[in-house]
Amino acid sequence: MPVLECTAKLRTADDKTVFNLTTKHYLEYGDSKKRLKSRFPVNLDVIPASTIVFSLSAVLNRKRLSTEILSQSQLAQLFVQFLRTNAPQLGLNIVSDLYIKDGTSDNLQLNITVNRTRQSFHENVPVRVKLRAIHIQYSVTTEEPSDGDHLFSSRLSLPYRTLAENIFKRFVISHLVKKYPFVFGSLSQQLDVETRYFISIFKSLYEMARRSPNQTFRTKFKQLIKILKRQQQSAYTSSLTSLTSCLQSTDNDLTEPVEEAIQINSETAFCLAMESLFKNGMKKPKFKPVTTSNLIMTSADTQDDDELVVAREYHDPDLLHNHVDGDSEPVNDWEELSPAPKVRSDIVDRYGFLYDEDGASQRPSLPPTNATTHGRSLDLFGDTEDTNLFFSRIFQSGLHGSDSTRNIDGTNLSLSRSENG
Numbered sequence: 001m002p003v004l005e006c007t008a009k010l011r012t013a014d015d016k017t018v019f020n021l022t023t024k025h026y027l028e029y030g031d032s033k034k035r036l037k038s039r040f041p042v043n044l045d046v047i048p049a050s051t052i053v054f055s056l057s058a059v060l061n062r063k064r065l066s067t068e069i070l071s072q073s074q075l076a077q078l079f080v081q082f083l084r085t086n087a088p089q090l091g092l093n094i095v096s097d098l099y100i101k102d103g104t105s106d107n108l109q110l111n112i113t114v115n116r117t118r119q120s121f122h123e124n125v126p127v128r129v130k131l132r133a134i135h136i137q138y139s140v141t142t143e144e145p146s147d148g149d150h151l152f153s154s155r156l157s158l159p160y161r162t163l164a165e166n167i168f169k170r171f172v173i174s175h176l177v178k179k180y181p182f183v184f185g186s187l188s189q190q191l192d193v194e195t196r197y198f199i200s201i202f203k204s205l206y207e208m209a210r211r212s213p214n215q216t217f218r219t220k221f222k223q224l225i226k227i228l229k230r231q232q233q234s235a236y237t238s239s240l241t242s243l244t245s246c247l248q249s250t251d252n253d254l255t256e257p258v259e260e261a262i263q264i265n266s267e268t269a270f271c272l273a274m275e276s277l278f279k280n281g282m283k284k285p286k287f288k289p290v291t292t293s294n295l296i297m298t299s300a301d302t303q304d305d306d307e308l309v310v311a312r313e314y315h316d317p318d319l320l321h322n323h324v325d326g327d328s329e330p331v332n333d334w335e336e337l338s339p340a341p342k343v344r345s346d347i348v349d350r351y352g353f354l355y356d357e358d359g360a361s362q363r364p365s366l367p368p369t370n371a372t373t374h375g376r377s378l379d380l381f382g383d384t385e386d387t388n389l390f391f392s393r394i395f396q397s398g399l400h401g402s403d404s405t406r407n408i409d410g411t412n413l414s415l416s417r418s419e420n421g
Contacts, residue, residue, distance in 0.1 A: 001034040020139040027129040043242040053133040055107035073152040121271040127239035156379040198271040228269040
């Protein structure tokens with residue numbers, strides 16, 4: 001099977017410059033290295049390669065820039081620093097330095113690794129493609145730069161920094177997090193945590209059904225597992241069809257993927273269903289990239305800072321003593337200010353905040369001390385106490401064959417028992 005080459009574009013501009021960013025995403029399926037242009041696939045599980053290669057190239061006014069010029073530009077270093085600054089949010093483990101492969105490559109490259117810990121529950125389900133590389137081309141159209149002042153100069157002016165940070169933000173949000181939410185971003189990291197408990201949850205439910213004397217309970221459990229297996233089989237067929245549509249081409253040598261007979265046991269079907277529930281049910285949080293005003297400091301920047309320090313050591317005596325021209329006495333405007341509220345310093349509450357004289361608390365609104373803050377997670381049954389209560393009542397119902405039990409909120413939960421149960 002070929003490598004899918006999917007293209008996306010971004011654009012930003014100011015009064016004098018148009019900055020286009022074109023990306024080519026290489027998604028690998030199978031062992032073949034043949035490239036095929038395609039749209040971005042849907043209904044496919046995208047997993048990261050062990051190392052994802054970012055390659056950079058640049059075009060200025062329709063002229064290709066050399067790798068040496070691009071490597072010396074502050075724009076290239078700014079991109080690396082931007083990824084490193086946002087590495088915790090993106091779930092990146094390593095962001096390498098820029099390098100030229102073998103010293104002969106036309107592109108500047110850097111490697112990243114994703115901090116992904118979860119393993120696939122099934123070898124073939126769902127159908128997967130592997131994100132192998134992303135090529136980024138900077139294309140800049142501008143007026144003839146004077147004194148080397150352009151986006152690929154060794155020191156970016158403030159307007160060019162603003163353009164660069166704007167397009168980097170949009171690239172990370174649109175081309176990484178939104179296209180691959182379970183490769184980059186907080187959802188991917190959270191899913192790593194959630195998947196650790198899927199097998200334990202299934203084993204608990206399976207043991208409850210196996211040991212229950214309630215025939216209705218056991219029959220219902222088996223029916224639900226069969227439904228999950230059929231759903232995963234259908235999802236496999238759907239994703240394979242989606243991949244086939246992406247691979248359609250006039251090339252007669254192209255071999256389309258063939259649907260294989262797959263075997264899914266009960267545990268795998270349950271875990272895949274839980275993973276699908278997480279992916280489809282969790283609200284995708286808004287990603288907010290972090291930027292700093294001084295990502296890259298050059299020698300010229302340091303010199304400017306030194307000049308500011310020297311200037312700060314000069315003191316104007318008139319400013320220091322609040323003198324006004326023509327006055328011999330210093331002007332004191334403090335008396336015209338509103339007096340500060342009188343505070344009873346002897347009254348301090350347990351949060352360490354003071355009360356004013358009228359008795360109104362100056363402390364901000366705080367949550368109760370016994371409030372519980374839950375993170376954004378897939379909470380199936382509520383807190384730990386409710387979860388234990390839920391499982392214990394379901395277990396008692398299945399084990400003793402009672403006609404009914406109660407939900408956590410006190411309402412009746414009917415578990416009809418067969419006459420032979």
